[in-house]
Amino acid sequence: MLFLEQSVELNDTELEIYNFITANLQKVVYMRIRDLADETHVSTTTILRFCRKFKCSGFSEFRVKLKLYAEKRRRIAIDMSDETTYIDFLKRTAGEEFQEQLQDAVSILRQSELVLFVGIGSSGVIAEYGALYFSSLFTLALHIEDPLNHPFYHLSDKLSDKICLVALSVDGENEDIIRYIHELKTQKCQVISITNSSKSSIARLSDANIAYYINKEMYQEANITSQLPALYTIECIAREIRSQIDQTID
Template identity: 45%
Template sequence: MFSNKIISSFNEMECSLYKYVITNAEKVTYMRIRELADETHVSTSSILRFCRKLDCEGFSEFKVKLKLYIAKNQPEELKSTQHALSEFVERTLKGNFESYIKETASFISKAESVIFLGIGSSGIMAEYGSRYLSSLGKFSLYIKDPFFPIHSKYSNDSVTIALSVSGETMEIIDLIKKLKEEGSTIVSITNHKDCTIARISDLNISYYVTEEYRSKSNITTQIPVVYLLETIAKEIYKQANS
């Protein structure tokens, strides 16, 4: 409704009117045109010209579109962390996580180094996984820069842990391809198996939780990823000291 193009076309009076409408949107939907004119100190004809700029034939249509705009931009109720944790725990008990964790740990135990990949929130998890594993005595590094140069000295005799909720992050896919060409074993941790990253990996661990988005941001819980990274690291330590 209020696109950047339309807002940039407003004159000083229309900008003032726009600011009032946005600040008092709920209230405006119940006002008469005369009431809005009195509140904003502009004429009713100015308000009608404002409405036409927004592709509305009159003030009534403007209020209808404003109600739809409010509803569209209303914050969605977020799932509780407890709900996300319960969802993951239930699926963990039913899945094959233990066998996947042991297989991943076996790959890493035989490798010289570990490379964690991730971008955005998955990049933070990659950094955490690298630090956690290094604390337990296994050399690892993380890459959260999609333009990070891949050299053979990093990937020779290595295992790559690729993190992606969607499993379709193009930058991670490109990095995985480069690392596979250098001979790195790829283990991916994604939210589901039906994704590109899972298909091109040597081993995939999927945790299946309900994905959440706020606007364009993916805010899906990272609790399963923390659990898997810590459990894999501890299994490696266990195998090395058994």
């Protein structure tokens, strides 16, 4: 809450003070205690009790901490105008390394009869799109929304080696996905991963990995690294497989 990492238990009156402060951060940092009391229709004593709940000896200390908190939030900015990250990635997709990784993934997928997509957070959204895109172009693909509640303990030998898991992860270290990969590999399923680095745990566990290498971006506690490379890679794989199938038919 505000500049504290833990939550604070507030009564109804204190909650109204808190709501006013959060809605008027830039204004409150320049207020006197009497001004804040008048704005929130409470006494200065109530304001002081409120400040002590936030581990401040008085309103002056609270205001200093609040000002530092407001400045920190203001400094966090996202530069949406820098397109070089995307341009560099797209240039690399024409290179030999990316094309080799792409063909490795295509080779595995062409032997698969069922494709499972898995990802967590924003990668989960891309996984859902990937399942839809693959199903539209060449084979049945399913999105595993919650890997922990979709175990594959009892696959038949006839089916297990026809399943391919496509794991999406920016940092490549999600423990739930790593456990899922281990589970499927014991069933002789193939694993393809699309990650930001080929050195990550998920990449190293995979039978084929496509790494896109772009700058990691964080906003406060959230990982907002672009999913454009993962999206582009999924479409490249699916289109390449469709092209190869069409050539075979012709």
